[in-house]
Amino acid sequence: MSRIVIREERCKGCLLCTTACPKGLIVQSERFNKMGYKVAEVPEGRMAECTACASCAKLCPDCCITVYKSEKPAAKGKAAGGKKEKK
Amino acid sequence: MSEKIVFQKPESVYDRATHYCPGCHHGTIHRLVGEILDEMKLREKTILVSSIGCSVFLYNYLEVDAVEAPHGRAPAVATGVKRARMDKFVFTYQGDGDLASIGMAEIMHAANRGERISVVFVNNTVYGMTGGQMAPTTMEGQKTTTCPSGRCPESHGLPIRMAEIIASLGGVAFCARTAVDTVKNLNQTKKAIRRAFEVQTAGTGFGFVEVLSTCPTNWRMTPLKANERIAAEMIPYFPLGVFKDADAEVCA
Numbered sequence: 085m086s087r088i089v090i091r092e093e094r095c096k097g098c099l100l101c102t103t104a105c106p107k108g109l110i111v112q113s114e115r116f117n118k119m120g121y122k123v124a125e126v127p128e129g130r131m132a133e134c135t136a137c138a139s140c141a142k143l144c145p146d147c148c149i150t151v152y153k154s155e156k157p158a159a160k161g162k163a164a165g166g167k168k169e170k171k
Numbered sequence: 172m173s174e175k176i177v178f179q180k181p182e183s184v185y186d187r188a189t190h191y192c193p194g195c196h197h198g199t200i201h202r203l204v205g206e207i208l209d210e211m212k213l214r215e216k217t218i219l220v221s222s223i224g225c226s227v228f229l230y231n232y233l234e235v236d237a238v239e240a241p242h243g244r245a246p247a248v249a250t251g252v253k254r255a256r257m258d259k260f261v262f263t264y265q266g267d268g269d270l271a272s273i274g275m276a277e278i279m280h281a282a283n284r285g286e287r288i289s290v291v292f293v294n295n296t297v298y299g300m301t302g303g304q305m306a307p308t309t310m311e312g313q314k315t316t317t318c319p320s321g322r323c324p325e326s327h328g329l330p331i332r333m334a335e336i337i338a339s340l341g342g343v344a345f346c347a348r349t350a351v352d353t354v355k356n357l358n359q360t361k362k363a364i365r366r367a368f369e370v371q372t373a374g375t376g377f378g379f380v381e382v383l384s385t386c387p388t389n390w391r392m393t394p395l396k397a398n399e400r401i402a403a404e405m406i407p408y409f410p411l412g413v414f415k416d417a418d419a420e421v422c423a
């Protein structure tokens with residue numbers, strides 16, 4: 085599945101990313117980082133909805149977000165297909 | 172399952188926390204510049220001329236050679252750098268206090284002379300670094316520390332629209348105004364800065380992009396409210412668009 089990684093130690097809690105996500109996946113967490121900002125997160129269980137559109141990452145002023153897109157396995161074998169379902 | 176990275180920090184941007192306030196668009200604009208330097212493979216031949224304002228430490232964030240100019244003088248310093256080293260890519264990055272107040276003479280004449288430099292102009296309607304004083308771009312009625320009851324056109328004049336003025340000058344090859352409040356606008360900003368860089372690498376003329384930007388701290392707004400102000404108040408007065416995209420014959 086596609087996913088994002090938010091570097092919490094860099095996050096300033098501005099929440100611009102939360103308005104950018106077309107799926108509304110990003111919210112403010114209850115955690116503070118060392119700079120004292122309440123960091124953004126994708127709540128448990130919702131990451132599967134991420135489409136890797138990168139809107140959140142583009143609007144983040146602090147380069148906190150890396151976006152990963154899942155790639156269809158090159159081999160068309162059934163084993164590869166099965167794997168994809170699991171993760 | 173395999174996956175690939177589709178978005179990450181550009182190489183030209185150092186992996187380092189910035190000193191900017193939460194939600195400040197300076198960081199976003201730095202990153203766009205970094206992406207374009209990477210894509211155009213300009214990093215090794217770039218000389219940045221940074222200005223005075225919150226972006227004064229830009230050379231700590233972009234991995235390029237740099238000269239720090241006195242307040243407002245970046246276009247004059249960049250003129251000298253470019254004329255001495257025509258093989259280099261030279262750009263300035265300036266705020267609205269820097270470019271449109273103390274540096275008004277320098278920007279006007281550099282643009283009019285058609286210096287082969289590019290300018291990224293960040294308009295956040297205040298002097299950010301010094302605590303939010305009124306700038307020439309402060310909106311009518313906007314409260315700042317030096318106009319506490321709001322900018323009043325009778326005594327302060329109307330906010331200056333720099334992009335329109337710059338576009339009217341002969342030496343200018345590309346001039347646009349953009350914003351980074353939404354993904355759509357941000358994509359336009361990237362295109363515009365790229366064009367402003369390309370007119371220099373092609374030797375056509377002077378390139379200029381005004382980017383509407385937030386200063387949540389001095390606007391006394393949350394980052395989200397400040398971001399909304401761009402569309403609600405700034406764009407109606409400072410319209411987005413390309414004001415000039417000319418070829419070499421037009422540029423003196």
Ligand SMILES: Cc1ncc(C[n+]2csc(CCOP(=O)(O)OP(=O)(O)O)c2C)c(N)n1
Nearest residue numbers: 223224225242266267268269297298299300
């Ligand atoms: C010759 C001189 N005059 C005044 C100052 C004080 N000063 C520092 S930054 C600044 C204005 C910065 O505002 P702007 O260019 O809009 O950048 P921002 O901080 O908003 O990004 C001023 C007036 C100075 N450093 N040097």
Ligand code: SF4
Nearest residue numbers: 105134135137138140
């Ligand atoms: S990449 Fe797109 S879908 Fe995924 S979290 Fe970011 S904005 Fe949402």
Ligand code: SF4
Nearest residue numbers: 095096098099101144
């Ligand atoms: S946009 Fe960036 S800094 Fe702001 S809350 Fe999201 S991840 Fe954090």
Ligand code: SF4
Nearest residue numbers: 191192195225299386
């Ligand atoms: S004072 Fe304003 S311009 Fe300066 S870093 Fe803070 S928000 Fe950005």
